[in-house]
Each structure stands twice: as structure tokens, then as C-alpha cells.
Amino acid sequence: MGMTFKQILDSGKFVVTAEIAPPKGTDLEKMNHHIELLKDKVDALNVTDHQSSVMRFPSLGGCLAVKERGGEPILQMTCRDRNQIALQSDLLFAYTRGIKNVLCLTGDAMTVGDHKQARGIFELDSVQLLRAIDFLEECKDLGGNDLVGGATFCKGAIVTPEADPWEPQSYKFEKKVDAGAEFFQTQAVYDMDNLTRFMDYARRFPVKILAGIVLLTSARMAKYMTDNVPGIFVPQDLIAQLNSVPKGGGLQKGIEIAGRMIAVLKQDSICDGVHIMAINREEVVPEILKAAGLNGHVD
Amino acid sequence: MKTITRPKPYEEILQQLEFCNRVFIVGCGTCATVLQTGGIEQVLELKVKLQESGFLVTGWTVIPTACDEMTVASAGEHEGAIQGASGILTLSCALGAQRLSFYLDKPVLPGLDTLFIGLEEHPGYFMEACDQCGQCILGYTAGICPITACHKGLVNGPCGGTNKGKCEVDSERDCAFTLIYNRLKEQERLDLMKHYHPPRNAQVAPRPRIIILEQKEIEQWV
Numbered sequence: 001m002g003m004t005f006k007q008i009l010d011s012g013k014f015v016v017t018a019e020i021a022p023p024k025g026t027d028l029e030k031m032n033h034h035i036e037l038l039k040d041k042v043d044a045l046n047v048t049d050h051q052s053s054v055m056r057f058p059s060l061g062g063c064l065a066v067k068e069r070g071g072e073p074i075l076q077m078t079c080r081d082r083n084q085i086a087l088q089s090d091l092l093f094a095y096t097r098g099i100k101n102v103l104c105l106t107g108d109a110m111t112v113g114d115h116k117q118a119r120g121i122f123e124l125d126s127v128q129l130l131r132a133i134d135f136l137e138e139c140k141d142l143g144g145n146d147l148v149g150g151a152t153f154c155k156g157a158i159v160t161p162e163a164d165p166w167e168p169q170s171y172k173f174e175k176k177v178d179a180g181a182e183f184f185q186t187q188a189v190y191d192m193d194n195l196t197r198f199m200d201y202a203r204r205f206p207v208k209i210l211a212g213i214v215l216l217t218s219a220r221m222a223k224y225m226t227d228n229v230p231g232i233f234v235p236q237d238l239i240a241q242l243n244s245v246p247k248g249g250g251l252q253k254g255i256e257i258a259g260r261m262i263a264v265l266k267q268d269s270i271c272d273g274v275h276i277m278a279i280n281r282e283e284v285v286p287e288i289l290k291a292a293g294l295n296g297h298v299d
Numbered sequence: 300m301k302t303i304t305r306p307k308p309y310e311e312i313l314q315q316l317e318f319c320n321r322v323f324i325v326g327c328g329t330c331a332t333v334l335q336t337g338g339i340e341q342v343l344e345l346k347v348k349l350q351e352s353g354f355l356v357t358g359w360t361v362i363p364t365a366c367d368e369m370t371v372a373s374a375g376e377h378e379g380a381i382q383g384a385s386g387i388l389t390l391s392c393a394l395g396a397q398r399l400s401f402y403l404d405k406p407v408l409p410g411l412d413t414l415f416i417g418l419e420e421h422p423g424y425f426m427e428a429c430d431q432c433g434q435c436i437l438g439y440t441a442g443i444c445p446i447t448a449c450h451k452g453l454v455n456g457p458c459g460g461t462n463k464g465k466c467e468v469d470s471e472r473d474c475a476f477t478l479i480y481n482r483l484k485e486q487e488r489l490d491l492m493k494h495y496h497p498p499r500n501a502q503v504a505p506r507p508r509i510i511i512l513e514q515k516e517i518e519q520w521v
Contacts, residue, residue: 080451084498106451106453106458106459107451108460109450109451109460109467109468111450111468112467112468120451122451122452122453123498123499123501124498125451125453125454125455126455126458127455127456127495128455128496128497128498131495131497132498142498158459160459160461163457163459163461164461164462164463164464165461165464165477165480167480168456168457168461168474168476168477168479168480168492169456169457169461171456171480171492171493172455172456172457172476174493175455175456175493175495178495179495187459230459230460230461230462230467231459231461231462
């Protein structure tokens with residue numbers, strides 16, 4: 001067994017994480033294939049939690065599958081679907097099964113997903129969830145009761161470096177730092193100047209920053225993201241590069257762009273690592289790593 | 300304060316009235332009149348519509364404030380017509396409908412859905428302003444309630460869905476935390492943005508919520 005994710009973060013090496021999504025249903029074949037493909041090539045694998053408010057197989061189940069295959073899972077945990085009893089209980093279970101990394105998220109709005117009639121819970125927010133984990137570490141729950149055996153986690157959170165406006169987001173970021181977040185995985189950033197500016201600010205805090213890399217697969221997708229996804233800005237020259245390739249070549253260009261960005265981030269020590277989100281294209285993550293000049297395997 | 304209501308679809312009103320053919324209609328002269336959901340005009344429109352659907356409308360009234368205790372006296376003035384009906388259809392908020400159903404032994408059927416307690420920010424624009432959580436934090440948030448103004452009811456800052464100061468759920472809606480930030484900045488109280496809000500107590504007044512005033516408090520009002 002190699003190092004834990006926490007040890008890797010502390011080691012100072014350039015950290016690489018990637019994300020996989022559980023299926024909508026019980027056919028786990030594709031997810032398990034992605035786990036097998038990536039578990040030894042990245043330092044940890046995030047498993048999304050009903051991403052975009054779409055009901056799926058649970059993150060916890062996906063993390064168990066990562067663990068069973070010898071990988072290092074990061075449990076994504078949103079506050080949208082569970083009250084504080086359910087959140088704490090899932091954390092206790094995760095801990096007993098060796099899942100020791102948690103990414104605390106607010107969660108997308110219910111209205112963007114496929115259960116638009118469902119109630120969004122949001123009884124805790126991401127800052128409160130980070131703090132709730134401290135209670136478990138002290139063998140207490142949020143009701144102030146004693147636990148027979150507590151749980152410790154490596155705690156992560158997210159940040160949107162290009163949020164508009166930035167200032168309210170920065171206060172939230174600092175609250176997450178105060179709440180004990182040890183690492184941040186950022187929303188996708190494509191503009192290196194913007195990321196560098198964010199890092200100049202973030203370096204003041206004792207946290208590791210993994211820059212979010214969302215694989216672009218076509219000019220259309222890049223344009224859609226920049227126009228519609230809050231906090232994502234794809235520079236015009238990247239869209240032009242994607243536009244310049246013959247039909248069907250977008251994916252390959254996207255892999256090249258992602259690889260080049262990762263290489264620059266690592267070489268110039270701009271941030272502490274990257275978090276690769278190859279949404280629906282998880283199988284090309286090894287190619288991205290290769291394009292980035294990373295050996296693509298974890299020691 | 301206004302209770303914001305919206306008419307139920309006519310088909311749903313007909314479904315509720317399936318068991319009866321004699322109806323008395325009650326409107327409300329306060330919020331539902333302002334909202335144009337239960338004023339005289341809407342009551343008369345519904346009366347005609349029901350008659351066209353074959354119902355016998357035994358009478359109608361618009362009670363000044365359907366939720367208050369004077370409702371009993373107002374309804375009393377129409378006792379004959381109410382007794383002649385087999386169902387009472389209310390074009391008031393759910394408070395008015397419940398006030399009537401405490402008092403009448405006839406089935407009371409809501410013709411409106413009650414959406415929220417709102418403020419009329421400017422004429423014709425009603426916004427939800429209070430979720431009655433029982434733990435007011437307006438003192439920390441520049442008088443803007445994030446529990447209602449934020450789609451997710453967050454209290455510790457914006458989510459990642461802020462888009463040019465708007466909410467990702469609705470690009471017409473301001474992000475609560477952009478508003479709060481801007482106003483705190485104007486007030487030179489930005490330190491409050493750092494204030495950590497612990498989880499709210501969802502049982503601060505367990506349901507059903509009831510407050511009983513002491514006798515001497517009641518006497519002060521009488």
C-alpha cells in the first residue's frame with residue numbers, strides 16, 4: 001500500500017486527481033472500468049455525488065469500488081440531499097471502510113437536475129459540513145453526543161477562482177480554510193493569468209490548491225461553457241484552436257490543450273496539482289497525462 | 300406583509316367540487332384583493348364560470364380580512380346562502396380557508412394556492428422575504444435575508460453558481476451574497492462577511508408552532 005492522499009498532499013509533490021461518475025442505475029461495468037484504468041495513474045479519484053442533481057448510484061458506493069480495487073477515493077459529499085444525521089452517518093460508514101478523503105460541497109440546485117420536484121435539503125452548507133467533520137474527529141456528533149469511536153478525514157473543498165464577483169467568493173473561501181479545509185479543487189480555469197492571480201492570493205493560506213481541468217471536446221462545448229457555466233471562462237484563443245481542427249478532431253485537440261496546461265502548471269509550480277474532470281470521457285485521462293508529460297503512474 | 304396566492308387550475312377546483320353542486324364563494328379583501336386572486340372581480344368571474352359549468356352558486360362574499368376573527372361575523376351575514384351550499388370555495392390564502400373551516404361545518408375548499416409571505420418591493424412586484432425560521436440573522440447580513448434571497452438558503456456565503464452577480468437558477472435574480480456584500484461594503488461593515496453562522500436549529504419552535512400569550516399580555520391589547 002502506498003501513501004495516503006493526505007501524505008501525498010503533505011509530500012509536496014505535484015498532485016493529480018481525476019473524477020469519475022457513478023452510473024444512473026446498477027450497471028457498474030463502465031465505472032469499474034474507469035477505476036481500473038485510472039486508479040494507478042492518479043493520486044486519488046473523486047467520485048461525484050449526484051452531479052448536476054441527477055439521481056445516480058451513490059458516491060459512497062463508487063468510493064467503495066475504488067477502495068476495493070486498491071485506489072484512493074475522494075468522497076464527494078453535497079449538502080443537497082441529506083440532513084445532518086444522514087451526512088454524519090455516511091461519514092461514519094465511509095471511515096470504517098477506509099474512505100478517508102472528503103470533498104465538502106454545497107451541491108447544485110435541485111432545479112437543474114432530473115428530480116425537479118424534489119426538496120433541496122441544504123440543512124448544512126459546505127462550511128458547516130467541514131466543521132461537522134471536526135466534531136466526528138473529537139468523537140462527538142452535531143447533537144453534542146459522544147461517539148463510540150470517531151472518524152478523521154482529509155478535508156477538501158472547492159473554490160471558483162474566476163467567480164464574478166470575486167469578493168463574496170473570497171470570504172467563503174476563507175471560511176472554508178478556517179473550517180479546516182486542507183485541499184481545494186477549483187472550478188475549471190483556462191486562463192493562466194487568472195489562475196496565477198488567484199494563486200497569488202491563495203498562497204497566503206496553508207492549503208493545497210489543485211487547479212480544475214475540464215476536458216474541452218469541441219469549440220461548441222467550450223463556447224457553451226464560457227457562455228453558460230458560472231465561473232468558467234474559456235479564452236478566445238482556445239476556442240479558435242478547437243475551431244481550427246478538422247471535424248472530429250476536437251477531442252484530440254482538447255486532450256492536447258489540457259495536457260499543455262497541466263505541464264505549464266507543474267513546470268512553473270503555479271499550483272500544487274490538478275484535478276482532471278474529463279466529463280463522460282474518463283477513458284482519455286491517461287492520454288491527457290501523457291500529453292502533460294506525466295508518467296501517468298503513482299509511486 | 301402579504302400572503303401571496305395563485306389561483307388553482309380550474310380543473311383542480313372542479314375536482315374538489317365533484318361531490319357537490321351548490322357552492323358559496325368567499326373572497327378576501329386584503330392580500331388576495333391586492334394580488335387580484337380573491338377580490339370582488341375574481342369572485343364574480345369564478346361565479347359565472349361555475350354557473351356555466353352547471354353549479355348553483357348560492358351566494359358570495361368578500362370578507363374584509365379572511366384570516367382574522369371578524370370572519371365569523373362576516374360569514375354570519377350570509378348564513379342562509381352558506382347553509383344552502385354543500386361546499387364553500389375560498390379565494391383567500393390558506394389562513395382564510397382554515398379560519399372558515401374552524402367555524403363552518405361545511406367542507407371548505409381552497410380555490411387558491413398559498414405560495415409565500417412576501418413584501419411588495421415595488422408596485423406589482425412581490426418577493427419572498429421571510430421563511431419564519433425563528434433565528435433572525437438580518438443584523439449580520441445588511442438586512443437581506445439569505446435564507447429566502449438565496450435559492451439554496453445558504454448562510455455562510457455564495458455557492459459556485461454566482462454568475463455576474465446573478466443566481467444560476469434564474470439569471471433575472473440577484474445572488475443574495477452579492478447584494479449582502481455590496482450593502483455591507485456601503486455600510487463599512489465588511490467584517491460581517493467573515494462571520495461564521497452555525498447550522499440553524501430546525502426545531503427552534505417545533506411544529507405545530509403555537510405561541511400562547513399570558514393573560515396580562517392579552518389584557519394590554521383589549
